[in-house]
Amino acid sequence: NFIEPPGHLVLGHALDMTSTQGRLNTSVLCSQFSAEALHALNKFFSYGKTVKIRLGPSIFPIAEGLVTEDYNLIEFILSSNKFLKKSLNYYFFRSWLGNGLLVSSGNYWKKRRKILTPTFHFEILKEFVDVFESVGNVLVDKLETYDGHPSVDLHPLVSLCTLDVISETAMGTKINVQSGQNSQYVQSVKEMCRIIVERLFSPIKLFDLTFFLSKDYYIQQKALKVLHGFTMGVINSRQRTPINTTTKKIAFLDLLLKISRDENALTVDEIREEVDTFMFEGHDTTASGISFTLYCLAEHSEVQEKVLEEQKALFGNEKNPVVTYSELQRMKYLEYVIKEALRLYPSVPVIGRLAREETEFDGYLIPRHTNVLISIFHLHRNPNYFPDPEDFKPERFERFDGSFPYSFIPFSAGSRNCIGQKFAVLEMKSVISKIIRHFEIRPTFPKHELELSLAVVLKSENGVKVVLRKRN
Numbered sequence: 001n002f003i004e005p006p007g008h009l010v011l012g013h014a015l016d017m018t019s020t021q022g023r024l025n026t027s028v029l030c031s032q033f034s035a036e037a038l039h040a041l042n043k044f045f046s047y048g049k050t051v052k053i054r055l056g057p058s059i060f061p062i063a064e065g066l067v068t069e070d071y072n073l074i075e076f077i078l079s080s081n082k083f084l085k086k087s088l089n090y091y092f093f094r095s096w097l098g099n100g101l102l103v104s105s106g107n108y109w110k111k112r113r114k115i116l117t118p119t120f121h122f123e124i125l126k127e128f129v130d131v132f133e134s135v136g137n138v139l140v141d142k143l144e145t146y147d148g149h150p151s152v153d154l155h156p157l158v159s160l161c162t163l164d165v166i167s168e169t170a171m172g173t174k175i176n177v178q179s180g181q182n183s184q185y186v187q188s189v190k191e192m193c194r195i196i197v198e199r200l201f202s203p204i205k206l207f208d209l210t211f212f213l214s215k216d217y218y219i220q221q222k223a224l225k226v227l228h229g230f231t232m233g234v235i236n237s238r239q240r241t242p243i244n245t246t247t248k249k250i251a252f253l254d255l256l257l258k259i260s261r262d263e264n265a266l267t268v269d270e271i272r273e274e275v276d277t278f279m280f281e282g283h284d285t286t287a288s289g290i291s292f293t294l295y296c297l298a299e300h301s302e303v304q305e306k307v308l309e310e311q312k313a314l315f316g317n318e319k320n321p322v323v324t325y326s327e328l329q330r331m332k333y334l335e336y337v338i339k340e341a342l343r344l345y346p347s348v349p350v351i352g353r354l355a356r357e358e359t360e361f362d363g364y365l366i367p368r369h370t371n372v373l374i375s376i377f378h379l380h381r382n383p384n385y386f387p388d389p390e391d392f393k394p395e396r397f398e399r400f401d402g403s404f405p406y407s408f409i410p411f412s413a414g415s416r417n418c419i420g421q422k423f424a425v426l427e428m429k430s431v432i433s434k435i436i437r438h439f440e441i442r443p444t445f446p447k448h449e450l451e452l453s454l455a456v457v458l459k460s461e462n463g464v465k466v467v468l469r470k471r472n
C-alpha cells in the first residue's frame with residue numbers, strides 16, 4: 001500500500017503540520033502553523049510521490065487520506081468521474097457556503113454548474129472590465145501614498161481591491177472596502193478564512209464536538225451572521241429592484257435572480273450560497289495571484305521591463321488609458337508572467353477529492369471514501385515538466401505545448417475546474433498592468449524573503465513586500 005511516513009501513534013502527522021520541532025505546543029490550538037504544513041509536505045514527499053497521512057486517530061475518516069504530487073495520479077483523478085466529490089475537509093466551508101458550487105457534489109453540483117456556466121460567458125465578462133479598471137484606479141491612488149517608502153506589504157491592499165471587485169461584479173453592489181467602508185464585513189471574511197484553515201490542520205478544532213467548545217465557534221457564528229445577513233440584504237433589495245435591461249453590465253446575482261424567476265431553478269437560499277461562494281473563491285485567490293506576480297516582477301527587473309514595453313506598445317506613454325477587453329486579451333507577455341507566478345505561487349496550493357468507490361491505480365488500491373489531497377504547489381515545481389523549477393522564467397510558457405496538460409493546473413482541471421478562471425485572468429491583467437504603468441516595482445533592501453504558508457489560499461506569513469517608485 002502507499003507509504004505512511006513516521007508519525008505520532010495517536011495524533012499521526014498533526015504535529016508535523018503544526019510544529020517544526022514535532023512537539024505538541026500551543027500552535028496546535030492556535031493559528032501559527034500553516035507555514036509548517038508546507039515543510040511537512042516537503043518532508044512527506046521524501047518518502048514517496050504519494051503518501052498516506054493522518055491528523056488524528058484513524059477511526060475518524062475526516063482526519064486521514066493520501067497526499068500526492070504524482071503527475072500520473074493527478075491526471076487519473078482529475079480526469080475521472082469517480083473523483084468528482086470533494087474530500088471531507090471541505091465540510092468546514094459548509095457553514096458559510098452551504099451547498100454552493102465549490103463544495104456540492106453529485107447531481108446537485110452538476111445541475112448548479114450547468115446553471116452557472118453561462119454566467120461566465122465572455123460577453124458578460126467583457127462588461128466587467130470597467131469595474132476592474134475603476135476599482136484598480138482606487139488601488140493605484142492608495143499605492144501612491146507609499147511612493148518611495150522603504151517597503152509596502154501589497155497583500156492587504158490588493159485584497160481589499162479584489163473584494164471591491166467581486167462585490168460589484170457578483171452582487172452588483174459597491175462595498176468600497178478600499179475606502180474603509182464595511183469593515184465589519186471585511187473582518188468577518190477574514191475570521192471565517194482563518195477559522196476554516198485552523199480547522200483543517202488542528203486535531204482539536206477538526207471535530208465538531210471540540211470545536212463547538214472553543215472560542216472560535218462563537219467568533220464563527222458572529223461572523224456568519226454578518227456575512228449571511230449582508231448577502232441576504234443585497235439579494236432582498238435586488239429582488240425588489242427590476243433588472244435594468246438597458247445596461248449590458250449585469251451582476252452575477254441579477255443573472256441568478258433572472259434564471260430563478262424565468263426557470264424557477266434556484267431558491268433564494270441557493271442563490272445566497274452561490275453568491276457567498278463567489279465572494280470567497282473570487283477575492284482571496286486573485287489577491288494572492290496579483291500580489292505574488294508583483295513580487296516576482298520586483299525581483300526580476302528585466303521581466304518587468306518587457307511587461308512595460310508591451311504596455312507602451314499598446315498605449316504609448318498613457319498611464320490611464322481606457323482599457324478594453326480586447327486590449328487585455330492582447331497582453332500576451334503579461335499573461336505568461338501571470339502564469340509563471342501562478343506556477344510558483346498557485347493561489348490554491350492544495351485541492352482534495354474523495355474516492356467514490358474502491359479504485360485501482362498503478363497496482364495500488366485506493367479504498368472507497370479515501371480523501372486524496374493534490375499538492376498543486378509541488379506538482380508545479382517538478383523538474384521533469386519545468387526545468388530549473390525554482391527559477392522565474394515566463395518565457396517557458398511561450399513554449400508550453402500542452403504535452404503534459406496536468407503539469408500546470410492553477411485553476412485545477414477537468415469538469416470541476418475553476419469556473420471563474422477567465423474572470424480571474426482578466427482581473428489580474430487589468431490590475432497588474434495598471435500598477436506597472438504607474439510604478440516601478442523594486443525589491444526591498446534587504447531582500448524580503450517570503451514565508452509561504454499552505455493555507456486554503458497561498459499566503460506569505462510575513463507579507464508580500466516590495467518598494468514602489470512612481471514613474472514619470
Ligand code: HEM
Pocket residue numbers: 086101102103113277278281282283285286289346347348351352409410411412415416417418419420421423424
Ligand atoms: C487566481 C485566481 C483563481 C484561482 C487560482 C482559482 C483556482 C481554483 C481552483 C484550483 C479550483 C478548484 C478547487 C477545488 O477543486 O477544490 C477553483 C474552483 C472554483 N473557483 Fe476559482 N480560482 C480563482 C478565481 C476565481 C474567481 C474570480 C471565481 C469567481 C468569480 C472563482 C470561482 C470558483 C468556483 C465557484 C469554483 C468551484 C467550481 C466547481 O467545483 O464546479 N474562482 N478555483
